[in-house]
Amino acid sequence: xxxxxxxxxxxxxxxxxxxxxxxxxxxxxxxxxxxxxxxxxxxxxxxxxxxxxxxxxxxxxxxxxxxxxxxxxxxxxxxxxxxxxxxxxxxxxxxxxxxxxxxxxxxxxxxxxxxxxxxxxxxxxxxxxxxxxxxxxxxxxxxxxxxxxxxxxxxxxxxxxxxxxxxxxxxxxxxxxxxxxxxxxxxxxxxxxxxxxxxxxxxxxxxxxxxxxxxxxxxxxxxxxxxxxxxxxxxxxxxxxxxxxxxxxxxxxxxxxxxxxxxxxxx
Numbered sequence: 001x002x003x004x005x006x007x008x009x010x011x012x013x014x015x016x017x018x019x020x021x022x023x024x025x026x027x028x029x030x031x032x033x034x035x036x037x038x039x040x041x042x043x044x045x046x047x048x049x050x051x052x053x054x055x056x057x058x059x060x061x062x063x064x065x066x067x068x069x070x071x072x073x074x075x076x077x078x079x080x081x082x083x084x085x086x087x088x089x090x091x092x093x094x095x096x097x098x099x100x101x102x103x104x105x106x107x108x109x110x111x112x113x114x115x116x117x118x119x120x121x122x123x124x125x126x127x128x129x130x131x132x133x134x135x136x137x138x139x140x141x142x143x144x145x146x147x148x149x150x151x152x153x154x155x156x157x158x159x160x161x162x163x164x165x166x167x168x169x170x171x172x173x174x175x176x177x178x179x180x181x182x183x184x185x186x187x188x189x190x191x192x193x194x195x196x197x198x199x200x201x202x203x204x205x206x207x208x209x210x211x212x213x214x215x216x217x218x219x220x221x222x223x224x225x226x227x228x229x230x231x232x233x234x235x236x237x238x239x240x241x242x243x244x245x246x247x248x249x250x251x252x253x254x255x256x257x258x259x260x261x262x263x264x265x266x267x
Contacts, residue, residue, distance in 0.1 A: 020125040021193060023069035024151065026050045026077060027107050028186055031100045031158060032179075035172050039096040043084055047077040067124040072110055076103070097166055104159035111152030120148035122193075143200045147193055154189035158182040175239045180232055188225060195221040223260045229253025 030046035050073040057070070084095060114121040123144040127135050134140045158181070165177030172178055195216065202215035233249030240246065 020069065020122040020147075020151075021190060022053055023067060023073065023121070023125070024107070025053065026073050027103055027155075030077070031103050031155075031162075032182065034096070034100045034103070035178065036096050039084055039092060039099060042099075043077060043080050047081050050074055050077050065124070067121070068114060068119070069110065069121050069124075072106070076106060097172055100172075101159045101162045101166065104155045104162065107155040108152050108159060111148050111155065115145055115148055115152075120144045122148045122151075139200055139204060143197060147196060150192050150196075151189050154185040157185040161185075175235065180235065184225075184228065184232070187228060191221055191224055217264065219260045219264045223257065223264065226253060226256040226260055229256065 026046040026049040029049055030042050033045060034042035050070075054070055054074065080095075080099070084092065087095065110121060123141070126140070126144055130140065161177045161181040162172075165174040166172050169177060199215045202213060205212040206214060229249050230253035233246045233251075233253060235246075236249060237243055237246035
């Protein structure tokens with residue numbers, strides 16, 4: 001029986017760089033790090049991440065074209081770096097407080113704006129991973145609209161959570177609005193990005209051949225997210241005062257993970 005050769009290291013790196021999540025990495029780094037007293041370090045790390053990823057993309061994938069998200073990465077964080085270096089104390093304080101929401105809203109605009117112009121930003125990455133014959137098929141295009149929309153919603157949730165912490169609670173470092181909700185939104189989008197393309201491919205195979213396996217069940221996407229409730233509960237126990245909520249999240253995470261795993265194995 002013929003088997004496929006394992007991918008080379010270069011192939012693995014090239015595949016990673018063709019993932020739209022890589023293009024969002026600087027934004028994720030920035031939105032999670034920025035806060036009072038952390039603006040400069042957040043901008044520096046986000047800009048450094050951008051430069052490394054763009055340079056790696058040009059070196060490893062020599063035929064790769066510039067993408068909307070890469071251009072947005074370079075422009076947004078370069079401008080923030082310049083503004084931060086020249087800003088007055090009052091402007092710097094404003095940036096430390098609200099730059100996280102600004103970056104999240106910028107990504108919301110990029111996501112839904114690219115969809116409005118019929119070029120969802122994930123499409124540029126996806127085209128580098130599939131045969132050109134599939135580029136204009138309805139399923140392929142629709143999948144990229146869905147994935148781009150999910151990322152837009154994830155960053156919208158992060159922006160609203162951060163704004164609530166800043167404007168209502170007056171606490172940018174609130175564990176729920178500044179960390180947990182934003183991280184869970186991003187992790188949910190990450191997991192969906194991994195899970196949904198396989199669902200689309202499985203549906204196509206099953207439509208062409210009814211004996212092919214059914215598409216992956218929703219439990220496959222939810223299972224890792226359920227497991228995240230345990231570390232979230234631990235974080236609540238350590239950093240929040242509502243100890244019983246931390247315990248409840250840990251118990252819920254364990255029980256839900258067990259139930260979802262059992263359901264998946266029982267299919």
